[in-house]
Amino acid sequence: MSGPQASPPASSPAGPPTPRAPGTVKIGTIAGSDVLVTSSWFLVAGLIAIVMAPHAEAVHPGLGPWKYVAGFAFAVVLYLSVLLHEASHAYMARHYGFPVSTITLHFLGGVTAIEAEAKKPRQEFWIAVVGPLTSIAVGLVALGLRSVVPDGLLLMVVEGLAFGNLFIGALNLVPGLPLDGGRVLKSAVWQLTGSLHRGTVVAAWGGRVTAVAVLLWPLAQQAIWGTEPDVFDFVLAFIIGFFLWNGATASLQAAKIRRRLPVLVARNLARRTLQAPEDLPLAEAVRRARASTAEPSA
Structure with a gap:
C-alpha cells in the first residue's frame, strides 16, 4: 500500500532539516525530498527473494545460491516502481505548492x-490519483514488453513488474482511506457537498469496510473457488486488514478533532503584560494586573 500523507510542517525552508525517523536509512533524494527505507523493507525484500528463488531456478536451472540474488534483485526493481509511484505523488504536490519532506519505502x-x-478538492484528487495511474502505466508498459523480451530471468522480472504494478494500481484505487482511492473518494464527496469533514468521514468508513473485506478474504476464496486458505493467507490478510483499519480509524479521529477545534486567532489570544519591579509584593502585582485587565509578569 502506498500514498501521500499530509503532515504538519516540520521546519521552515530556512530552518534545520527535518529529522529522519528512527529505523530508516536515507538512500537518496528526489526533487529535494529525502528518500528513506525502513528496516522492515529489508525483511520483505528477503521474503520476496525466498519466494522468487524457485521461479528463478525454474527459468534458469543451475543458478544455485544465485537464485536468491535474482529474487532479491526482483524485489529491488519492484520497489523502484513503488518509488516511482510515490515520486509522482511528490511531484504533483509540489506542482500545487505543497512541500514534501520525505518519501519512505x-x-x-x-x-x-x-x-x-x-x-481544494481538485488538488486532493490529482495528488491522490496520480500514484495509481503511474503504477498502472508502468504495468501496461511492462505488459507490452513481454512480447519482445526473450525467455529467461529478464522475462520473469518484466512479467513480475507488469502484474505487480497492475495489482498495486488497482488496489490503491479501492475507495477507502488510507489508500489513494480513499483520497479520491474524499475529494469527490468534498466537491459534491462542500464539506471536507464529510468527505473524510465517508472515505474513512470506506477504509473500514475494505479492512473487514480483506480480513474475510481467505474465507471468501474458499467459498468462491473452493481453495483451502493456508496460514500465510490468514497472516497476510490480518496484516493488510490491520493496516487499513488503523489508517481509516486515524483519519476518522483526526477529522472529528479538527471539526471540534474552534477557529483560533492569535490576536484574540494575546494579552497585554504588566511590568512589575522585582521588589513589588505579589498581591499588589496581581491587584494592578486585574485593574488593568492584563496578565502579571515580573
Whole structure:
C-alpha cells in the first residue's frame, strides 16, 4: 500500500532539516525530498527473494545460491516502481505548492509525507490519483514488453513488474482511506457537498469496510473457488486488514478533532503584560494586573 500523507510542517525552508525517523536509512533524494527505507523493507525484500528463488531456478536451472540474488534483485526493481509511484505523488504536490519532506519505502509499500493539507478538492484528487495511474502505466508498459523480451530471468522480472504494478494500481484505487482511492473518494464527496469533514468521514468508513473485506478474504476464496486458505493467507490478510483499519480509524479521529477545534486567532489570544519591579509584593502585582485587565509578569 502506498500514498501521500499530509503532515504538519516540520521546519521552515530556512530552518534545520527535518529529522529522519528512527529505523530508516536515507538512500537518496528526489526533487529535494529525502528518500528513506525502513528496516522492515529489508525483511520483505528477503521474503520476496525466498519466494522468487524457485521461479528463478525454474527459468534458469543451475543458478544455485544465485537464485536468491535474482529474487532479491526482483524485489529491488519492484520497489523502484513503488518509488516511482510515490515520486509522482511528490511531484504533483509540489506542482500545487505543497512541500514534501520525505518519501519512505516500507514493508507494505511507501508513503509520501506532504507537509500541508489540500485546500481544494481538485488538488486532493490529482495528488491522490496520480500514484495509481503511474503504477498502472508502468504495468501496461511492462505488459507490452513481454512480447519482445526473450525467455529467461529478464522475462520473469518484466512479467513480475507488469502484474505487480497492475495489482498495486488497482488496489490503491479501492475507495477507502488510507489508500489513494480513499483520497479520491474524499475529494469527490468534498466537491459534491462542500464539506471536507464529510468527505473524510465517508472515505474513512470506506477504509473500514475494505479492512473487514480483506480480513474475510481467505474465507471468501474458499467459498468462491473452493481453495483451502493456508496460514500465510490468514497472516497476510490480518496484516493488510490491520493496516487499513488503523489508517481509516486515524483519519476518522483526526477529522472529528479538527471539526471540534474552534477557529483560533492569535490576536484574540494575546494579552497585554504588566511590568512589575522585582521588589513589588505579589498581591499588589496581581491587584494592578486585574485593574488593568492584563496578565502579571515580573
